[in-house]
Amino acid sequence: MMPLRWISFFVAILVGAVIGLYYGWVINPVQYVDTTPASLREVYKTDYVWMVAEAYQIEHNPELAARRLALLGGASAQETVQDALLSATQANSRDVDLQRIRNLENALQNYNSPSMNTPPVKKTP
Amino acid sequence: MNKPRDVEQRKPWYLLTGIILGVLFGLGYAWWVSPVEYVDTPPSSLRNDFKDQYRVLIALSYAVNGDLVKAKERLALLDVDDHNKPKDKATTIALSSNKLVAQAQQAVAEGKPETETKALGMLAAALGQRPTPAPSLTSIQSSTPSLTPSDVSQATPIPDTEVPDTQVPTLSESESATPTPAERISSAELTPPVTKVNTEIAVIPSVTMTQGQSFIPLPSTTPSLTPAPSYVLKSKKLICDPGLKKPMIQIQVADASQKPITGVQVLINWQGGQDTFITGLKPDIGLGYADFSLIPKTVYSLRLMGSEELINDLKIEECETSRQERYGGTWLLTFAPP
Numbered sequence: 001m002m003p004l005r006w007i008s009f010f011v012a013i014l015v016g017a018v019i020g021l022y023y024g025w026v027i028n029p030v031q032y033v034d035t036t037p038a039s040l041r042e043v044y045k046t047d048y049v050w051m052v053a054e055a056y057q058i059e060h061n062p063e064l065a066a067r068r069l070a071l072l073g074g075a076s077a078q079e080t081v082q083d084a085l086l087s088a089t090q091a092n093s094r095d096v097d098l099q100r101i102r103n104l105e106n107a108l109q110n111y112n113s114p115s116m117n118t119p120p121v122k123k124t125p
Numbered sequence: 126m127n128k129p130r131d132v133e134q135r136k137p138w139y140l141l142t143g144i145i146l147g148v149l150f151g152l153g154y155a156w157w158v159s160p161v162e163y164v165d166t167p168p169s170s171l172r173n174d175f176k177d178q179y180r181v182l183i184a185l186s187y188a189v190n191g192d193l194v195k196a197k198e199r200l201a202l203l204d205v206d207d208h209n210k211p212k213d214k215a216t217t218i219a220l221s222s223n224k225l226v227a228q229a230q231q232a233v234a235e236g237k238p239e240t241e242t243k244a245l246g247m248l249a250a251a252l253g254q255r256p257t258p259a260p261s262l263t264s265i266q267s268s269t270p271s272l273t274p275s276d277v278s279q280a281t282p283i284p285d286t287e288v289p290d291t292q293v294p295t296l297s298e299s300e301s302a303t304p305t306p307a308e309r310i311s312s313a314e315l316t317p318p319v320t321k322v323n324t325e326i327a328v329i330p331s332v333t334m335t336q337g338q339s340f341i342p343l344p345s346t347t348p349s350l351t352p353a354p355s356y357v358l359k360s361k362k363l364i365c366d367p368g369l370k371k372p373m374i375q376i377q378v379a380d381a382s383q384k385p386i387t388g389v390q391v392l393i394n395w396q397g398g399q400d401t402f403i404t405g406l407k408p409d410i411g412l413g414y415a416d417f418s419l420i421p422k423t424v425y426s427l428r429l430m431g432s433e434e435l436i437n438d439l440k441i442e443e444c445e446t447s448r449q450e451r452y453g454g455t456w457l458l459t460f461a462p463p
Contacts, residue, residue, distance in 0.1 A: 002411050002463060003227075005139060008139070008140055008143075009140065009142070009143045010143065011143070012139070012140040012141070012142070012143025012144045012145070012147065013143040013146050013147040013150070014141060014147060015143075015144055016144035016145060016146060016147020016148040016149075016150070016151065017146060017147035017148070017150050017151040017154075018147070018149020018151065019144070019147070019148050019151060019305040020147060020148040020149065020150060020152040020153075020155065021152075021153070021154065022151075022156070022231035022433060023148075023152065023155070024151060024152045024154070024155025024156050024160075024327065025155045029155070029160070030155075030160040031158055033170065033172075034170075034171075034173075035171055035172065035175075036168045036171070036172065036175060037168045037171065037175055037179075038163060038167045039170075040165075040166055040168065040171075041165035041166065041167065042165070044167065044168055044202070047199070048182070050184065050186070051182035051185070051186040051199075052182060054185060054186040054189040055181075055182055055185035055186065055189070057189045058185060058188060058240055058244075059238075059240055059360045060183070067255075068182070071175070071178075083315070090248070100189075104242075
């Protein structure tokens with residue numbers, strides 16, 4: 001094979017790779033379906049903690065709250081709540097909202113959060 | 126002498142081979158070696174059972190803070206379609222409402238806690254585009270025998286519309302960056318609300334807002350600590366309507382001013398079984414409406430949750446058409462406070 005042909009061959013491979021990468025990354029990228037709350041964007045995770053704190057106001061069930069928070073995949077439910085409380089405090093949130101998160105934090109102090117292994121995310125190329 | 130001619134006539138298959146190899150390499154790299162990573166996923170990508178849990182949290186949150194705008198925002202993020210193409214607001218709200226109704230019915234059937242079923246029912250009713258009664262904290266607080274003074278102080282949220290410094294975090298799919306919670310909250314442009322004068326929901330608020338976009342919070346319903354009223358049977362009628370496909374018990378619950386009450390749980394018993402259903406899950410018929418299909422040759426007794434009155438001997442009564450064809454009639458039971 002002449003050198004020109006080899007060059008053309010490798011150029012063709014490069015062109016093909018570019019086409020493949022463009023198709024795989026842009027046109028039809030891997031789509032993550034059936035994700036878990038642990039992969040949520042940070043802003044949604046914080047909102048999730050707020051909702052758990054509000055739900056705790058009427059359910060008064062620290063075990064249920066801890067189980068919900070465990071889905072976020074933090075080190076512990078307490079830490080997750082403390083992070084949310086810090087964010088809320090820095091944002092000068094309303095006292096009533098801060099109090100709800102503190103209530104949840106206090107309840108979790110007397111409860112050991114369970115470790116929850118969330119199932120793996122399915123990938124569909 | 127023929128060899129050079131063969132080389133000249135040979136088609137450039139090596140180029141095609143190169144492109145195919147390149148494409149395979151590219152796809153393999155893009156899909157397996159370094160696929161697109163979705164670390165900051167939106168709620169819409171959650172698995173269905175996690176979506177159900179998320180929906181329950183939205184409903185419980187609404188039951189506590191009465192903020193329908195926020196509940197709609199959260200539901201809109203959850204119920205966008207699989208390709209993340211935002212639907213129009215009305216479609217999204219209708220879709221969310223249907224999902225809430227279905228989930229509430231399933232929760233009742235599965236014997237999930239009353240707090241959950243009522244919260245789902247109330248939010249579904251609130252999304253029915255009509256003003257709804259304020260969610261009563263105690264009405265869904267059956268699992269809580271008593272409220273301590275501290276609980277009371279915490280459980281009485283200040284209505285959003287009466288607090289000038291209300292911080293209403295906004296959520297949007299269109300946020301391209303990943304803002305910190307503090308940024309998110311501070312980025313919500315706040316409009317000092319006016320004093321609440323009208324609780325009627327007149328406008329369907331925007332469900333997706335970009336950062337910096339302002340919204341005026343609608344007057345939100347205010348959770349109250351008013352004790353849930355008990356109801357008594359006001360009327361019991363047999364409806365003979367051949368148009369009804371099957372014999373049923375229909376329940377209508379209203380307050381003293383004839384305003385329909387949603388979220389009232391109904392317990393029904395028969396020999397060898399029992400079930401519960403809840404008012405407000407069919408907002409197209411009525412916010413205080415619920416129904417239960419009857420089985421022939423079965424006698425039912427029925428009671429509203431929180432009420433002592435037991436309605437006995439409910440069974441299919443026969444009706445007759447003008448052509449003397451027989452069919453099962455439907456019982457209409459109307460309840461109201463004593």
